Amino acid sequence: MEKKILIVCGEPSGDLHGANLVKALKEINPNTKVYGVGGGFLQKEGVKIYEDIKDLATFGFFDAIKKIKRFLRLKKILLERIKEERPNAIILIDFSGFNLRFAKEINKAIPIFYYISPQVWASREGRIKTIKEYINKMIVIFKFEEEFYKRYGVDTKFVGHPLLDITKPSKRREEILEEFRLSKDNLTICLLPGSRESEVKMILPIMLKTCSHILEKLDSCQFIITKAKELDRDLYEELLEKFNFKAEVIDNRIYDCLRISEFALICSGTATIEATIANIPFVIIYKTDLLNYLLYRPQIRTPYIGMINILARKRIVEEFIQFRARPKVIAKKILEILKNQESICQIKKDLTKVREDLGSVGASKRAAEIILNEISSLDRSSK
Numbered sequence: 381m382e383k384k385i386l387i388v389c390g391e392p393s394g395d396l397h398g399a400n401l402v403k404a405l406k407e408i409n410p411n412t413k414v415y416g417v418g419g420g421f422l423q424k425e426g427v428k429i430y431e432d433i434k435d436l437a438t439f440g441f442f443d444a445i446k447k448i449k450r451f452l453r454l455k456k457i458l459l460e461r462i463k464e465e466r467p468n469a470i471i472l473i474d475f476s477g478f479n480l481r482f483a484k485e486i487n488k489a490i491p492i493f494y495y496i497s498p499q500v501w502a503s504r505e506g507r508i509k510t511i512k513e514y515i516n517k518m519i520v521i522f523k524f525e526e527e528f529y530k531r532y533g534v535d536t537k538f539v540g541h542p543l544l545d546i547t548k549p550s551k552r553r554e555e556i557l558e559e560f561r562l563s564k565d566n567l568t569i570c571l572l573p574g575s576r577e578s579e580v581k582m583i584l585p586i587m588l589k590t591c592s593h594i595l596e597k598l599d600s601c602q603f604i605i606t607k608a609k610e611l612d613r614d615l616y617e618e619l620l621e622k623f624n625f626k627a628e629v630i631d632n633r634i635y636d637c638l639r640i641s642e643f644a645l646i647c648s649g650t651a652t653i654e655a656t657i658a659n660i661p662f663v664i665i666y667k668t669d670l671l672n673y674l675l676y677r678p679q680i681r682t683p684y685i686g687m688i689n690i691l692a693r694k695r696i697v698e699e700f701i702q703f704r705a706r707p708k709v710i711a712k713k714i715l716e717i718l719k720n721q722e723s724i725c726q727i728k729k730d731l732t733k734v735r736e737d738l739g740s741v742g743a744s745k746r747a748a749e750i751i752l753n754e755i756s757s758l759d760r761s762s763k
Contacts, residue, residue, distance in 0.1 A: 383409055383755060384467040386490075387416040387427065388458070388482065390436045390475030392575040392610060393650040395419040397496055397542050397744075398473050402427055404748035412752075415465065417454065420609065430457055434610055451478055459485060468755050471495055472515075480507060483514040491758055493751050495519045501528045501682075508532050517754060519747045522691065523737060539746040540739025543650070547657040549639035556636045560628055566602040567718070569594070570637045570660070571627070574647035575608040580615060582667050586705050587645045588623050590665075593711035595625055598718065603627035604641070606634045606651075643718060645710075652688050652697075656735055661727040663698045663714060667705045688734055696730040 385405070389398045399421035405412045406425070415428035417436075423429050431454050436447075455478075462470075469491045472479040476498030483492050494515045500507045501524075511518065511534055518529050518536040526538035549556065557564050569591065573584040584605070591603050603625070607616055609632040616629045630637050634654060638644065644655050644662035655662045664686040682690055689695050700710050717723045 381409075382411040382413060383469075383752065384465055385412060385414045385416075385469050385471060385751075386458070386462065386465070386467045387414055387418065387422065387471045387473065388475065388479055389416075389418050389422070389473035390433055390478060392419065392433070392608060394473040394475055394496060395421045395433055396546075398422050398471070399425045399427075400542055400545065400744040401471070401473075401495060401747055404744040405752065407745075408748055408752055415461070417458070430461060454478070455482055455485065458482065462486075462490070468759070469493060469751065471751065474498065476500075476507065480510050480514070484510065486514070488514060488516065491516045491755065493517050493519055493754070495747055496521060497525050497529075501525065508534070517750070519750060521739075521743060522687075523739070524691070537750055538739070539750070540741070540743035541653065542743040542747075543653050543657060544738055544741045545744060547635055547638075547654050549636045550633075551636065553640050556640050560604065560630060560636075560640070562602055562604070562628065562640065566600050567598070567643070568641045569601055569603050570641035570644040571603060571605045572634065572637075572644060572646045572651040572655075573605070574649060574651075575610065577611055577615060579647055580608070580611065581619070582669075583647050583665055583705075584616070584619050585622070586665055586667065586707055586710075588620065588627070589707035590645065590710045590714070591627070592623055592625060593707055594714060597711075597715055604637050605629045606637050607631045643714065645714075648685050648687075648699075648701075652686055653738070656688050656731045657738070659728055659731050659735070661697070661717065661724055661731070663700060663710065663717075665700045665705050665710065667702050688731070691734050691737055692730060696727060696734065 387398055389395050395418050398418055402414050402425040417431045418427055418429055419433040472494045474496040486492060492515050497518055497520045518534055520526050520536055520538050521541045523538050526536050529536035571587045573580045573587055595601060605616055605627050607629050620627055638655055638658040638660050641660055644660050646652050646655060646662050646664055648664050648666040684690050685701060686699050688697055698713055
């Protein structure tokens with residue numbers, strides 16, 4: 381029987397996880413039709429895109445204010461499409477600022493599944509009330525999230541982390557090094573400055589300056605920069621031109637980049653999980669404009685911002701946030717780690733333990749089964 385599903389994500393990571401979920405949905409029920417908000421990954425899986433996510437994600441409070449007209453227009457478009465298509469269910473993926481407001485508009489008239497939870501356990505815990513009232517089921521990717529939501533009486537199911545299925549290099553290490561024109565004898569450091577233009581502009585210069593300080597003490601290093609699929613290469617090249625060392629800008633090959641790296645500098649986010657799965661030691665670097673920082677920092681209830689440290693309940697990897705995001709300070713710590721094999725081994729050991737807590741492979745399939753089974757159950761009960 382045909383099932384119609386509306387899916388809404390607003391960021392590249394949500395687009396990726398949404399695409400894998402749609403693929404699993406269609407494998408279970410080939411008659412599943414999906415449409416909504418997404419990017420290239422969802423489109424590749426046959427999703428009819430009503431609004432592309434390019435420039436949709438926000439970077440702080442003031443960026444959200446600038447885009448409010450677009451969000452209002454998007455909500456109007458989706459509500460009109462719902463009237464036309466009459467979907468069996470709605471799947472929301474992260475992107476909480478928009479998605480929770482959109483869920484209120486639906487008001488459970490259509491079953492709503494939330495996949496990839498907003499981080500309400502870290503800040504703005506008041507949103508739990510909205511989730512409990514307007515979301516039919518939370519499908520979460522971290523075990524502690526299931527425990528957290530159940531304390532508030534929210535119907536929740538842990539499925540594991542979907543990145544376990546896809547964080548795999550395409551080739552052997554030697555082949556990747558040769559393709560990227562890199563030396564097999566040098567230490568490779570990978571820079572992952574985020575997927576949003578504003579993040580890259582803010583964080584990549586800090587990372588590059590850090591690398592220049594590392595080179596002063598350790599000249600047998602080579603650097604690679606992972607380029608987000610949605611961003612222009614010129615953005616990276618222009619920032620790199622200001623420094624007098626070479627770094628290869630690699631387009632959309634994050635798993636291959638991690639495969640050949642001994643260390644990484646990562647903007648806080650999904651890439652920290654990918655590096656954990658790849659068992660690559662790293663540090664977290666994050667900075668936003670001062671007003672956004674002053675607005676949001678008091679709302680953060682966890683001692684760390686890195687998901688790996690949150691999962692471990694201790695500092696596994698160093699975090700250089702806002703005022704600590706100073707290149708000399710970061711470089712000094714990285715050099716200390718790189719020169720101490722015992723530190724490297726301990727980080728890898730801790731990362732392995734966190735990886736085990738991410739669940740098992742098959743998260744997308746488990747999530748798809750939950751959604752389709754719930755839809756079928758609701759259909760039967762309504763007859």
